[in-house]
Amino acid sequence: GAVVSQHPSWVICKSGTSVKIECRSLDFQATTMFWYRQFPKQSLMLMATSNEGSKATYEQGVEKDKFLINHASLTLSTLTVTSAHPEDSSFYICSARAIETGGHYEQYFGPGTRLTVT
């Protein structure tokens, strides 16, 4: 099956610093990747859609200058949390989209990154 890696799996940083999270599709090419955020006891909330070679599309309420997304290749998308604050502490998870037999899309997820901002 399709494998997506995510790095780091957890990170602690100080307020005001920036943190970069990488999402890689290991055995398939993904023109589209997604970034989600999950707060405790809540559902996965889509932050943005990352398209290879073009600008990301952000969901309403997500600050694009705060959450920088780069999708420079067909196997790598990065999310940079800039000038992190404690309220940015959360679980971030990416997925890579693939077209399955039958024509429907499937998303393959990374294992997620736990970010704690102190």
Added chain:
Amino acid sequence: ILNVEQSPQSLHVQEGDSTNFTCSFPSSNFYALHWYRWETAKSPEALFVMTLNGDEKKKGRISATLNTKEGYSYLYIKGSQPEDSATYLCATPSGGSNYKLTFGKGTLLTVNP
């Protein structure tokens, strides 16, 4: 914004029990319904994608049904095992070229040995 609801939020069963839980979604403009299994510290794993009303899919001891007219899907686990312990997520796409998924909050299943 789509509203996807899952119930119950959590349940505990004994090894060997069969169990089921529900995913509710808007029945209008339905396109597909995805089920994922998410074990702690691992990646969510795709279980099923269902598109047709009346669909029933099976993977080992896990099966799922779909009712698009009333907007619900059931996930069944027969003879639960401790390794079935996980959060089960359902999601439905909003359609369009990006195929963005809206997720429910999940059902946390704990199977006691």
